[in-house]
Amino acid sequence: MSNKNVINLDVAIIGGGNAGMTLAKNLAAQRNNLVTTVFEPKTPQQRNYCWSLWATPEQQAGLKHCERGSWHKWRLVSDEEDVLLTSKKFNYLCLSSTDYLQHSEDSLEGCIDIKRSSVDNLTGQHNFISQGQDYRAEHIFDSRPPLEAAYGLKQHFLGWEIRTKQPLPDTTVATLMDFRVDQSRGLHFIYALPFSNHNLFVESTMISRQLEDKDWYRQAISEWLCNQGIEVEELIREEIGVIPMEDVTKASSNESKIGAASGAVRLSSGYAFSAIQIQMATLAKGISKGNFVIPQTTSGFLNTMDNIFNSVLLSESRIAPRIFLHTAKALNGDQFAHFMLGSAGFFEWFKVVFSMPKVPFIKQAWRQVFKHD
Numbered sequence: 001m002s003n004k005n006v007i008n009l010d011v012a013i014i015g016g017g018n019a020g021m022t023l024a025k026n027l028a029a030q031r032n033n034l035v036t037t038v039f040e041p042k043t044p045q046q047r048n049y050c051w052s053l054w055a056t057p058e059q060q061a062g063l064k065h066c067e068r069g070s071w072h073k074w075r076l077v078s079d080e081e082d083v084l085l086t087s088k089k090f091n092y093l094c095l096s097s098t099d100y101l102q103h104s105e106d107s108l109e110g111c112i113d114i115k116r117s118s119v120d121n122l123t124g125q126h127n128f129i130s131q132g133q134d135y136r137a138e139h140i141f142d143s144r145p146p147l148e149a150a151y152g153l154k155q156h157f158l159g160w161e162i163r164t165k166q167p168l169p170d171t172t173v174a175t176l177m178d179f180r181v182d183q184s185r186g187l188h189f190i191y192a193l194p195f196s197n198h199n200l201f202v203e204s205t206m207i208s209r210q211l212e213d214k215d216w217y218r219q220a221i222s223e224w225l226c227n228q229g230i231e232v233e234e235l236i237r238e239e240i241g242v243i244p245m246e247d248v249t250k251a252s253s254n255e256s257k258i259g260a261a262s263g264a265v266r267l268s269s270g271y272a273f274s275a276i277q278i279q280m281a282t283l284a285k286g287i288s289k290g291n292f293v294i295p296q297t298t299s300g301f302l303n304t305m306d307n308i309f310n311s312v313l314l315s316e317s318r319i320a321p322r323i324f325l326h327t328a329k330a331l332n333g334d335q336f337a338h339f340m341l342g343s344a345g346f347f348e349w350f351k352v353v354f355s356m357p358k359v360p361f362i363k364q365a366w367r368q369v370f371k372h373d
């Protein structure tokens with residue numbers, strides 16, 4: 001039963017995650033007259049994840065309050081190769097999502113309300129119900145996560161933050177992908193971020209269509225730690241996540257979607273943070289001028305290239321580690337960061353495509369072209 005006393009809003013932001021809170025923070029900074037409310041059922045403490053990105057020193061300075069670690073060297077490793085990249089322009093940052101969200105909530109300073117409740121019933125373009133209360137908003141921005149297709153391609157992972165018994169041998173390098181793990185169930189790698197001498201984040205990540213039991217990822221982490229000679233003193237926390245790697249925008253025609261639900265996730269890598277920051281800053285700027293249209297985050301070209309890349313990974317999972325290593329080897333650290341951020345130019349794309357095994361790519365590119373016809 002809903003309450004028929006309708007509450008009217010100018011702007012309703014549904015979901016106070018990365019996109020929702022970044023938009024709210026930007027709108028609050030404008031000190032505009034729009035009556036705005038964020039609807040988010042969970043506290044920042046209930047959403048404690050590692051959010052990572054490549055950032056320039058200027059961007060890094062703006063994120064200092066939530067930084068867990070920062071590296072200017074990163075590494076991709078397979079049984080055959082070990083590629084180390086160093087960047088002058090970018091650092092690889094890991095942020096605490098809890099700290100980012102808490103800081104964003106604090107910055108609203110009474111300008112924008114947060115309701116700790118979910119929106120479960122969105123009817124039409126303006127009306128919805130939350131906790132039995134009817135609302136009408138002139139503009140709705142909906143960041144509720146996209147539903148992942150049961151058998152769709154996804155990146156799924158389980159990570160541990162641990163305290164180690166012995167000091168870590170090297171805390172200056174972020175391991176983005178270590179493929180020296182079980183590859184029998186799909187493309188699988190370990191991601192490891194040393195926060196300090198005794199503090200490590202380590203994650204087992206799969207790119208496949210099917211989720212695994214939690215114990216499967218835990219086993220992979222334990223084996224990898226054992227192979228590295230790292231002993232666990234304490235398991236501080238565990239995080240799990242699933243990121244769809246297929247175009248989520250086709251599943252819903254709702255034009256009010258922002259963030260990951262609007263397709264802001266890079267399909268070939270799962271990275272979304274930076275694209276969402278740009279999307280929300282641009283949207284807020286537009287709103288200040290009376291333009292409420294949500295900007296696109298990825299170009300058709302980028303999505304097509306990522307789809308080709310993903311279909312090669314799926315069809316040729318045997319050579320998938322080599323494809324990632326070749327991409328890393330073809331580029332220097334700065335170019336690699338641009339590539340991962342989705343801002344690579346023609347020259348970088350040319351270098352990547354040129355370094356790839358040609359036959360699988362041509363085959364999949366051909367399929368993509370015909371699929372879209």
Ligand SMILES: Cc1cc2nc3c(=O)[nH]c(=O)nc-3n(C[C@H](O)[C@H](O)[C@H](O)COP(=O)(O)OP(=O)(O)OC[C@H]3O[C@@H](n4cnc5c(N)ncnc54)[C@H](O)[C@@H]3O)c2cc1C
Binds near residue numbers: 020270
């Ligand atoms: C565990 C995890 C780790 C990730 N790590 C990275 C990373 O390292 N780098 C990167 O770039 N990307 C990462 N991603 C991708 C990630 O999707 C984005 O970075 C980012 O969080 C997406 O922002 P968003 O606002 O679109 O979604 P979210 O941040 O997921 O926000 C959606 C919000 O909607 C709320 N919500 C859900 N249902 C309702 C409802 N019915 N009513 C109201 N609110 C609702 C949720 O509680 C949530 O807070 C990660 C994703 C996950 C799940």
